[in-house]
Amino acid sequence: xxxxxxxxxxxxxxxxxEIVKLILEKEGYIVYSVEDGESGLRALxxxxxxxxxxxxxxxxxxxxxxVKAAREKVGKTPAIIMLSALEITVEHRKSLQKYGVTGxxxxxxxxxTLLRAVxxxxxxx
Amino acid sequence: xxxxxxxxxxxxxxxxxxxxxAIVIGIVLGGSGTLGTLLQLALxxxxxxGITIIVVLALSLAYYMEMPWVKLEGIAKKYEALSIKPQEExxxxxxxxxxxxxxxxxxxxxxxxxxxxGDRNIDQKSLYLAETEQALLNILEDVEExxxxxxxxxxxxxxxxxxxxxxxxxxxxPLVAYADMMEQGKLGPLxxxxxxxxxxxxxxxxRLRLLITDILDIAKLEGRRMKYQMQLASLNRLVSTVISEQxxxxxxxxxxxxxxGIPQLPKMKIDTTRIMQVLNNLIGNAIKFSPDxxxxxxxARLTPKEVIISVTDHGIGIPAxxxxxxxxxxxxxxxxxxxxAEGSGLGLAISRWIVTDHGGSIWVSSxxxxxxxxxxxxxxxxxxxxxxxxxxxxxxxxxxxxKGGGKKQ
Numbered sequence: 001x002x003x004x005x006x007x008x009x010x011x012x013x014x015x016x017x018e019i020v021k022l023i024l025e026k027e028g029y030i031v032y033s034v035e036d037g038e039s040g041l042r043a044l045x046x047x048x049x050x051x052x053x054x055x056x057x058x059x060x061x062x063x064x065x066x067v068k069a070a071r072e073k074v075g076k077t078p079a080i081i082m083l084s085a086l087e088i089t090v091e092h093r094k095s096l097q098k099y100g101v102t103g104x105x106x107x108x109x110x111x112x113t114l115l116r117a118v119x120x121x122x123x124x125x
Numbered sequence: 126x127x128x129x130x131x132x133x134x135x136x137x138x139x140x141x142x143x144x145x146x147a148i149v150i151g152i153v154l155g156g157s158g159t160l161g162t163l164l165q166l167a168l169x170x171x172x173x174x175g176i177t178i179i180v181v182l183a184l185s186l187a188y189y190m191e192m193p194w195v196k197l198e199g200i201a202k203k204y205e206a207l208s209i210k211p212q213e214e215x216x217x218x219x220x221x222x223x224x225x226x227x228x229x230x231x232x233x234x235x236x237x238x239x240x241x242x243g244d245r246n247i248d249q250k251s252l253y254l255a256e257t258e259q260a261l262l263n264i265l266e267d268v269e270e271x272x273x274x275x276x277x278x279x280x281x282x283x284x285x286x287x288x289x290x291x292x293x294x295x296x297x298x299p300l301v302a303y304a305d306m307m308e309q310g311k312l313g314p315l316x317x318x319x320x321x322x323x324x325x326x327x328x329x330x331x332r333l334r335l336l337i338t339d340i341l342d343i344a345k346l347e348g349r350r351m352k353y354q355m356q357l358a359s360l361n362r363l364v365s366t367v368i369s370e371q372x373x374x375x376x377x378x379x380x381x382x383x384x385x386g387i388p389q390l391p392k393m394k395i396d397t398t399r400i401m402q403v404l405n406n407l408i409g410n411a412i413k414f415s416p417d418x419x420x421x422x423x424x425a426r427l428t429p430k431e432v433i434i435s436v437t438d439h440g441i442g443i444p445a446x447x448x449x450x451x452x453x454x455x456x457x458x459x460x461x462x463x464x465x466a467e468g469s470g471l472g473l474a475i476s477r478w479i480v481t482d483h484g485g486s487i488w489v490s491s492x493x494x495x496x497x498x499x500x501x502x503x504x505x506x507x508x509x510x511x512x513x514x515x516x517x518x519x520x521x522x523x524x525x526x527x528k529g530g531g532k533k534q
Contacts, residue, residue, distance in 0.1 A: 016295065016298045016299050019299045022306065023302060023306065085292075085295050086291060107294045108334055109302065110301060111305040111311075
């Protein structure tokens with residue numbers, strides 16, 4: 001891989017942050033993890049990630065609110081994959097379209113599922 | 126008698142008038158001469174008897190024709206009578222008026238009495254109405270309060286479901302992912318024993334994942350908060366997708382999974398994901414409970430009103446006693462308990478909910494030792510009443526089915 005792609009991961013569970021970082025770094029990605037939306041917005045001002053992995057249920061601002069704020073404050077956002085321990089609902093589908101979200105991965109996920117989603121999002125982004 | 130006297134008087138008047146006229150005529154005709162000559166001239170041709178007859182006849186005629194002079198007499202009589210009446214009838218009239226007045230007064234009094242009674246009633250009634258209104262307002266307030274509480278509860282329940290879902294799945298995430306990484310050797314080489322241990326961890330983590338999904342599904346179905354996404358979908362494609370999804374599981378168990386005689390099925394308005402879940406569940410069960418090397422066959426047929434999809438296995442079959450309880454939650458046939466069957470025990474209960482929510486039905490026919498056929502029917506015509514609004518009906522229907530079990534064998 002010539003230029004390493006950067007992924008911003010917004011996730012409140014420390015263990016999940018760790019394992020996602022581990023999985024993706026082993027695949028050659030640079031992973032920057034933050035624990036909430038506010039930190040995510042701050043990180044977005046400094047970094048230009050190729051992909052954002054965003055947990056929907058975050059303390060404080062939700063994953064959707066983070067995506068919305070990111071679009072408003074930072075402008076063009078990279079490809080986004082929402083991570084959720086909740087099943088995808090009709091509202092989620094609507095939100096996916098509304099916020100231009102690339103993909104959706106439900107927890108718990110296998111390594112294979114996560115990598116497939118990340119690879120295809122990076123390719124399309 | 127009075128009448129006769131009156132007639133006689135009339136006769137007199139008429140005779141006088143007759144002779145008077147005769148004399149006048151005599152004078153006119155004769156020009157001059159004596160009264161005798163005139164009389165003789167007048168009476169000669171008819172004689173005295175004739176005159177009398179003429180007089181009587183004329184008089185009678187006059188009377189019958191009510192000639193004015195006869196009438197005058199009657200008017201005079203009437204006037205006489207009238208002139209007497211005012212006194213007598215006036216008294217009577219006053220008496221009558223008085224009587225009537227008294228009657229009216231009595232009536233009015235009675236009415237007044239009734240009215241005041243009515244007024245009292247009205248007072249009472251308006252008081253009662255006011256009380257009732259207040260009571261209704263109180264009830265309304267209570268209902269609104271209850272409604273608000275229910276809404277809060279509903280939110281809490283939804284929140285609880287979401288939080289539960291989140292809280293249970295979150296710890297599973299690193300667990301599954303780490304086990305995956307280790308098993309793939311990405312965290313260093315493993316001994317055979319470690320690999321074995323990891324596969325047990327992964328299998329149970331997966332079972333826990335399925336259990337959480339199923340419990341949350343049941344909670345949503347029972348709480349009527351399952352949101353169906355009804356869309357026009359091809360059932361043929363749905364069946365072939367599920368079959369291809371299950372092929373690897375079937376192959377792992379050395380089971381031949383195939384479709385047989387599936388006709389062109391109509392496009393139907395269904396929640397594809399949920400109907401796929403039902404078919405996945407039935408095929409998954411069939412594979413799970415089939416002996417190695419046997420077939421699992423998926424069939425479909427059309428009736429005028431329904432599309433029926435069935436899954437037949439050649440497994441051990443289900444004891445007749447177990448059939449009615451099969452669609453209950455957490456129920457597993459005694460036979461299956463001896464096998465290392467994975468699953469939440471909720472699959473059939475969930476399938477029953479989903480199918481009945483689509484206005485359809487689900488059933489099983491089985492012969493011990495020969496295998497089982499699980500089937501579900503979906504109405505060809507989508508009717509909105511079977512969605513959402515018919516929830517209560519569907520609930521009782523599915524309860525009946527729960528009790529009746531596989532009634533359509």
